[in-house]
Amino acid sequence: MKDTSGTSGASGAGTSRTSGTSGAVAPRGGGPSGETAHEAYSFACMKCGYAWEQTYDIEHHVPPTGEPFVTYYTDGKRVPSPLKHPTCVNCDGHLLRIMRSGRVATAQEALR
Secondary structure, eight states: OEEOOOOOOOOOTTSOOOOOSSOOBOOOSOOTTOEEEEEEEEEEETTTOOEEEEEEEEEEEOOTTOOOEEEEEETTEEEOOTTTSOOOTTTOOOOEEEEETTHHHHHHHHHO
């Protein structure tokens, strides 16, 4: 399945570094195949130690050519796949550990 997400850019605090091709608000309601998945990930930067969590809406598309592809959205904006080339929102590093959602919150609770 092909990923047609955008390139790098900035986002607000507590979210992943994101952008799309235009930064415009994404059309809602799923792709032409009608499927939208919701996934969340935890990220930890191995360069600076910063950690955060981010939720994504993943739209599945099947164009007339038949080659399926997906697009990722967060906060209504099209973003690159968080699994292809993740970027630390704190230091712009690219050596990140990607984990299931809740791992950052669990670690922060343990430190309180």
